[in-house]
Amino acid sequence: MEVGRLPISASKKGKLLSAGYTTFDAIARTSASDIARDIEVSESEALEILKYVLQTSRLDRSNRSSSALDVCDKGAQTAWAMLNEEKFSPRITTSCADLDNILGGGISCREVTEIGGVPGIGKTQIGIQLAVNVQIPVEYGGLGGKAIYIDTEGSFMVERVLEIAKACTEDLSEYSHLIHKDAQDCVVKIHPNSILENIFYFRVCSYTEQIALVNYLDKFITEHKDVKIIILDSVTIHFRQDFDDMALRTRLLSEMALKLMKLSKKFSLAVVMLNQVTTKHIEGSFQLTLALGDSWSHMCTNRIILFWNSNERLAYIDKSPSLKSASAPYSVTSRGIRNSTSSSKRVKMM
Incomplete structure (x- = not known):
């Protein structure tokens, strides 16, 4: 439930979000005096907010009860149906055959995938590649969808997107010439400029904006139903700064991850969250690990760690309910993500 629905000023909404009141449930569990203190308003104003929340929550609970009865009427989903749903879930190619291989064909829709690694390893490059590849037409094995790109670090470079988009259309054109004899059939009905038009870019500068x-994405995707991937680059930066209350940070991250998971299921789309690394003291030594702590590691369906092995980039499936632990090499080229030039055939099962 969105705080944005409250009939109060934008500044007060921002203060509620900053204080950790991201849902009506969070507000309903708090006293008016605590709300007044946290967002610096009078107790009477806080009481009005609390009254509105409690009244609206009662109506929503009534509606949810009706929805719950509808779910019960439909009956349970069988494990067999779930298996087939997972098996035939659409996937988005990474443009690296070895990486697609260990991912079961690419990044899966209806799931949240976390991709993390050290600076310069190619996280943003993979994010951009996926935003382009999700638009590959259905007749070429793609989804023909659109992308949402959320940039928290300012690392999104539109010139680089255009470069990868041009390479994608060239690859599709070459593939078309191989499978079609008729010159008219070889025409690829996708242009680099249209690829850029189909990437919805959002720049966020604080964790409250994030x-x-x-919270807004549900409404946005309802209006743009052809969106098939959300890329968050990165989930980390605004949650690593100015957080003395770690319990609050964990709660905010958990609620955000849950909402993204619900979006992936509701709209049958892929969610890809890019993450940074940090150091952790393990068995007497400091080791690199993905940021945001142990609790965050359980909030995604799949976790992929990118790392260097000498001069070669490798991707390792660290966690997945359906994929085996495995690593595969990949390269970042001028044309985007591709097979590793040194050992593209080597895929190691762990």
Whole structure:
């Protein structure tokens, strides 16, 4: 439930989000005096907010009860149906055959995938590649969808997107010539400029903006139903700064991850969250690990760690309910993500 629905000023909504009141449930569990203190308003104003929340929550609970009865009427989903749903879930190619291989064909829709690694390893490059590849037409094995790109670090470079988009259309044209004899059939009906038009870009500069945007995505995707991937680059930066209350940070991250998971299921789309690394003291030594702590590691369906092995980039499936632990090499080229030039045939099962 969105704080954005409250009939109060934008500044007060921002203060509520900053204080950790991201849902009506969070507000309903708090006293008017606590709300007044946290967002610096009078107790009477806080009481009005609390009254509105409680009244609206009662109506929503009534509606949810009706929805719950509808779910019961439909009956349970069988494990066999779930298996087939997972098996035939659409996937988005990474443009690296070895990486697609260990991912079961690419990044899966209806799931949240976390991709993390050290600076310069190619996280943003993979994000951009997926935003382009999701638009590959259905007749070429793609989804023909659109992408949402959420940039928290300012690392999104539109010139680089155009470069990868041009390479994608060239690859499709070459593939078309191989499978079609008729010259007219070889025409690829996708242009680099149209690829850029189909990437919805959001720049967020604080964790409150990040939370507010995630809350808004349900409405946005309802209006743009052809969106098939959400890329968050990165989930980390605004949650690593100015957080003395780690319990609050964990709660905010958990709520955000849950909302993204619900979006992936509701709209049958892929969610890809890019993450940074940090150091952790393990068995007497400091080791690199993905940021945001152990609790965050359980909030995604799949977790992929990118790392260097000498001069070669490798991707390792660290966690997945359906994929085996495995690693595969990949390269970042001028044309985007591709097979590793040194050992593209080597895929190691762990």
